Amino acid sequence: MKLLSFEVDGSQRFGAWVEGGVVDLTQRLGAEFPDLLSVLQAQALPRIAEVLKGAKPDFDLENITFLPVIPSPPKIICIGVNYEEHRSEIGREPTLKPPVFGRFSNSQVAHLGVIPLPPESEKLDYEGEIAVIIGKAGRRIPVDQVWDYVAGYAPYNDASVRDWQGHTHQWTPGKNFLRTGGFGPWMSTADEFGNDPELHLSTRLNGMEVQRATSRQMIFSIAELITYCSTFTQLEPGDVIVTGTPGGVGARRKPQLFMKHGDVVEVEIAEIGVLRNRIEKEA
Numbered sequence: 001m002k003l004l005s006f007e008v009d010g011s012q013r014f015g016a017w018v019e020g021g022v023v024d025l026t027q028r029l030g031a032e033f034p035d036l037l038s039v040l041q042a043q044a045l046p047r048i049a050e051v052l053k054g055a056k057p058d059f060d061l062e063n064i065t066f067l068p069v070i071p072s073p074p075k076i077i078c079i080g081v082n083y084e085e086h087r088s089e090i091g092r093e094p095t096l097k098p099p100v101f102g103r104f105s106n107s108q109v110a111h112l113g114v115i116p117l118p119p120e121s122e123k124l125d126y127e128g129e130i131a132v133i134i135g136k137a138g139r140r141i142p143v144d145q146v147w148d149y150v151a152g153y154a155p156y157n158d159a160s161v162r163d164w165q166g167h168t169h170q171w172t173p174g175k176n177f178l179r180t181g182g183f184g185p186w187m188s189t190a191d192e193f194g195n196d197p198e199l200h201l202s203t204r205l206n207g208m209e210v211q212r213a214t215s216r217q218m219i220f221s222i223a224e225l226i227t228y229c230s231t232f233t234q235l236e237p238g239d240v241i242v243t244g245t246p247g248g249v250g251a252r253r254k255p256q257l258f259m260k261h262g263d264v265v266e267v268e269i270a271e272i273g274v275l276r277n278r279i280e281k282e283a
């Protein structure tokens, strides 16, 4: 299933993309589940699958406004330096454990939303990534059991304000400018894949491919990341783990390639879909 959050006529809803459009699940199940997060919290994905059997779309994609897949995740845990090509382009020493940092939920932006280029920056960069959405609470999850805890996967753009990321050795400010973290268009539920799926990730800037990798190239696998993160914190349904970006970021190109007003950035997971955002100067 491809599940999404969206708005129609100012009302926030959740639904499923099926061939031909969007099935409105708020209309069918809203009394029980106000949003996609509550579906995950109730572990009600099988219920959604039941409701979707034979359901006809209610909206064309053109008639909805996308919201971030989970608009307010309990936690957004980001992983840095998780592909060898990126590690070597930034000249970092390998680490025995994954670098971890956080994003706030208001740093997210939906598919087709505008990523603002803040007046404080001349170095807004893209980072195409695979997001893992957690479907079940767990602490110290053994590596061979992590797949029971995954609800699905989605494209993510961990767009980064490099000037602010570089102020100190903490990356948080540069990773949390408002509406820089693209999340969408939808999550594909884990049952569409086997355990440990190979997902094919690419990033395009104005149609030019700038990043390409698969989940097999991660330094710390999705399973290892879930085990690691669930050791220092309790993972909860709706938490998002953003698994790191491959080589090819704009800051490390020669010449550098930062995003500017009018650019269109796309992050694609071939098995899931394309997340597209336009860059606009923030007034």
Ligand SMILES: O=C(O)C[C@H](/C=C/C(=O)C(=O)O)C(=O)O
Residues within 6 Å of the ligand: 079, 080, 081, 082, 086, 090, 092, 127, 158, 165, 171, 243, 244, 245, 249
């Ligand atoms: O500055 C660094 O060493 C790493 C930093 C962040 C990387 C990520 O967020 C990631 O790898 O996904 C960077 O490349 O600027």
